[in-house]
Amino acid sequence: MPTYGRLPVTFSRGEGAILYDTDNRPYLDGVSGIAVTNLGHQHPQVTAAVIEQAQKLVHTSNLFRIDLQESVAEQLRAMTGMENMFFCNSGAEANEAAIKLARRFGHQKGIETPHMIVLDGAFHGRTVGALSATGNQKIRQGFGPLLEGFLHVPPNDLSAIDALADSRTDIAAIMVEPIMGEGGIRPLQTDYLRGLHARCAKQDWLLIFDEVQTGNGRCGSAYVFEQLGVSPDVLLTAKGLGNGLPIGVCMAKGVAAEQLGPGDHGSTYGGNPLCCAAAQAVLRTLSEEPVMQRAEAIRHRLLSALNSHIQDPSLIAEVRGRGLMIGIQPTTATDQIVARGLDKGVLLNIAGGDTVRVLPPLVMSDEQAEELGATIAAVLNDIAQQDDCA
Numbered sequence: 001m002p003t004y005g006r007l008p009v010t011f012s013r014g015e016g017a018i019l020y021d022t023d024n025r026p027y028l029d030g031v032s033g034i035a036v037t038n039l040g041h042q043h044p045q046v047t048a049a050v051i052e053q054a055q056k057l058v059h060t061s062n063l064f065r066i067d068l069q070e071s072v073a074e075q076l077r078a079m080t081g082m083e084n085m086f087f088c089n090s091g092a093e094a095n096e097a098a099i100k101l102a103r104r105f106g107h108q109k110g111i112e113t114p115h116m117i118v119l120d121g122a123f124h125g126r127t128v129g130a131l132s133a134t135g136n137q138k139i140r141q142g143f144g145p146l147l148e149g150f151l152h153v154p155p156n157d158l159s160a161i162d163a164l165a166d167s168r169t170d171i172a173a174i175m176v177e178p179i180m181g182e183g184g185i186r187p188l189q190t191d192y193l194r195g196l197h198a199r200c201a202k203q204d205w206l207l208i209f210d211e212v213q214t215g216n217g218r219c220g221s222a223y224v225f226e227q228l229g230v231s232p233d234v235l236l237t238a239k240g241l242g243n244g245l246p247i248g249v250c251m252a253k254g255v256a257a258e259q260l261g262p263g264d265h266g267s268t269y270g271g272n273p274l275c276c277a278a279a280q281a282v283l284r285t286l287s288e289e290p291v292m293q294r295a296e297a298i299r300h301r302l303l304s305a306l307n308s309h310i311q312d313p314s315l316i317a318e319v320r321g322r323g324l325m326i327g328i329q330p331t332t333a334t335d336q337i338v339a340r341g342l343d344k345g346v347l348l349n350i351a352g353g354d355t356v357r358v359l360p361p362l363v364m365s366d367e368q369a370e371e372l373g374a375t376i377a378a379v380l381n382d383i384a385q386q387d388d389c390a
C-alpha cells in the first residue's frame with residue numbers, strides 16, 4: 001500500500017555513516033534510519049553477533065526461557081535502574097505495553113476508567129492505542145474512533161496538569177517524550193519534567209518516558225532521562241536498541257514493574273534470540289566503548305560547519321535538541337530540503353513540518369560531521385538564493 005512518500009533512491013550497502021546506492025554513489029547518512037542505526041551501518045560487533053546467532057538459533061517463542069533476552073534485561077537493568085522488562089518488536093508496541101500497564105495500575109487502584117495524560121504534538125506510534133496517545137491531528141485524522149482514556153494537554157504547561165489533578169480522580173499516568181522527535185525535535189523543559197515527576201509522586205500517578213527516539217546513546221547517554229535528573233516509573237525503548245533489528249522494550253520499576261503477570265500481555269517474536277543478540281552487542285558497545293561521548297563532539301563539529309557556511313545567519317531561526325538529535329529550524333520553506341540534500345549526497349529528514357531533523361550515527365567522523373553541516377548550509381543557501389531570484 002502506498003503509505004510512504006518514498007524518495008527515488010535504493011541503497012544496496014552501508015558502512016559506518018555512509019550508504020551506497022545501487023549505482024555505488026555514496027551518501028552521508030544524516031538520518032540513521034530515523035534514529036535506528038545509532039552505531040552506523042554494519043557495525044562490526046553487531047554484525048558478528050547477528051551472524052553468529054543466526055547460525056545457532058533464531059527463534060523459539062516466549063513459551064521457553066531465552067537466555068539472551070534475560071541477559072539484555074540484565075544489561076538494561078544495570079544501565080537504567082529499571083527492574084522488569086517486557087520485550088516486543090517496535091516503538092509502537094512498547095507504547096502499547098505501557099498503556100496496558102498504566103490501565104492495569106489504575107484498575108488496581110480502584111479507578112474504573114483510568115486515563116493517561118499525554119501531550120499535544122507528541123508522537124507515540126501508529127497502532128490504534130499509540131495513535132490515541134499521539135497528539136498530532138494530521139496523523140490521527142481519518143482513523144477514528146480512537147481509544148478513549150487520553151487527556152491531551154499543551155507541553156511545558158504545569159498549570160494544565162494541576163487543573164486536571166484538581167478536577168479529576170481517574171488519572172493513572174502521564175506519558176511524554178523528553179524530547180519530542182516527530183514533533184520537530186522539541187525538548188521539554190527540564191523544570192517541566194521535574195514538575196511532572198513531583199506531581200506523579202504526589203498524586204500516585206505513573207510517569208512514563210517514551211525514549212524510543214532519544215535512547216540508546218543518541219543524546220550522549222544511554223537514555224536521556226539520566227541527563228535530566230528525572231527517573232520515570234516506566235521507560236520505553238526500541239529503534240537504536242537493535243541497530244536495525246526489530247526490538248522494543250517496555251521497562252518498569254517499583255509498583256509499575258508489578259502490574260503485568262503471566263497471560264496479561266504477549267508477543268510472538270518479542271525478544272527472540274536473534275534480535276536480542278543484536279541488542280546485547282549494541283548495549284555492550286554503548287557501555288564499554290567511548291562511543292556515546294562522541295555525540296556532543298559530532299554535534300559541535302556539524303553545527304560549527306553549518307554556522308560558518310551559512311551565508312546569512314537569519315536563514316536559521318533556531319537549533320534545538322541534545323547530542324545527535326538535532327533540529328534545525330530554518331526561516332526558508334522546508335519542502336525542497338530533503339530532495340536538494342539527496343542531490344548533494346546527504347540524507348536529511350523534516351520533522352514537525354518546519355524543522356530539518358538531523359540524526360547522524362555516533363560513529364560519524366569529525367570530517368563527515370563538518371561535511372554534513374556544510375552541505376545543510378549549502379542547501380539552505382541555495383533555497384534562499386532561489387527565493388531571492390523569484
Ligand SMILES: Cc1ncc(COP(=O)(O)O)c(C=O)c1O
Pocket residue numbers: 034089090091092093095123124125126177181182210211212213238239
Ligand atoms: C518517540 C517515539 N515513540 C514511538 C515511535 C514508534 O516506533 P515504531 O515506528 O518502531 O513503532 C516512534 C517512531 O518514530 C517515536 O519516535
